[in-house]
Amino acid sequence: MRLERPASFTTRQTHCFRGGRRPKRMKQVLKKIGDWLARTLVVPCAVGYWCARVLFGSNKAFPGWSQLMSLFPGLIGIYLRRAFYWWVFPRCDSGAAICFGTVFSHPTCSIGRNVYVGVFSCLGDVTLEDDVLVGSHVSIMNGSGQHGTARLDVPIREQPGVWPHITIGRDTWIGDRAIVMANVGRHCVIGAGSVVTKPIPDFAVAAGSPAKVIRYRTESGEPSSVGNAG
């Protein structure tokens, strides 16, 4: 967004106006330098993953590297993880923050701008659109049918299942310890400890197990006609 200078501003005020933007720009430059430094540092990890992928396939090679990257604490850890996933995922935006202990199980995730994922979360094959906030100890699974259960003569672990890709829509907030097994729309809130078993429409605030819509964030309090995650 471009900041407009009010017509009544004096020269002195104009100077202050410009000066106020300098620290922000400086911060952005430092962040960019940090990002490129981290991207350089994690190159051996990315190369290690790519070599393992050739030998074992991506689904076997990837989780170990994600677990290793999850172990770096603090801000340095956030930079290193962001850098590793920047190399490995189809998309990991430079504004994303993935906290300590959080692991991904698939290398096909997409992480949007300003996404935040709290500590000790487990994420499957997911797209987190821009501005998504994920609390701590959240589990986002690929649906609920990872194993077939129809047959009794074959162990469950040998029965094929389905792994749908899950999308969490832009500007959605997932509360602590939620379990998400279906798509969640844009601008939603999912209550702490909720279990999402069915797609949640845009603008919904949903909570409980199974998660039910308790209200909508629209002005009318009704579902939006703009579309949903279904």
Ligand SMILES: CC(C)(COP(=O)(O)OP(=O)(O)OC[C@H]1O[C@@H](n2cnc3c(N)ncnc32)[C@H](O)[C@@H]1OP(=O)(O)O)[C@@H](O)C(=O)NCCC(=O)NCCS
């Ligand atoms: C979902 C949430 C935003 C709802 O807040 P709210 O709109 O103020 O809703 P209310 O507190 O008025 O509750 C409305 C109803 O939903 C229920 N409810 C609220 N949150 C719930 C939850 N997490 N699980 C189950 N039910 C919940 C309330 O008990 C209440 O039920 P009632 O009408 O039968 O009394 C909030 O409860 C929540 O879970 N926030 C996430 C907090 C969090 O995880 N923070 C850390 C991560 S950053």
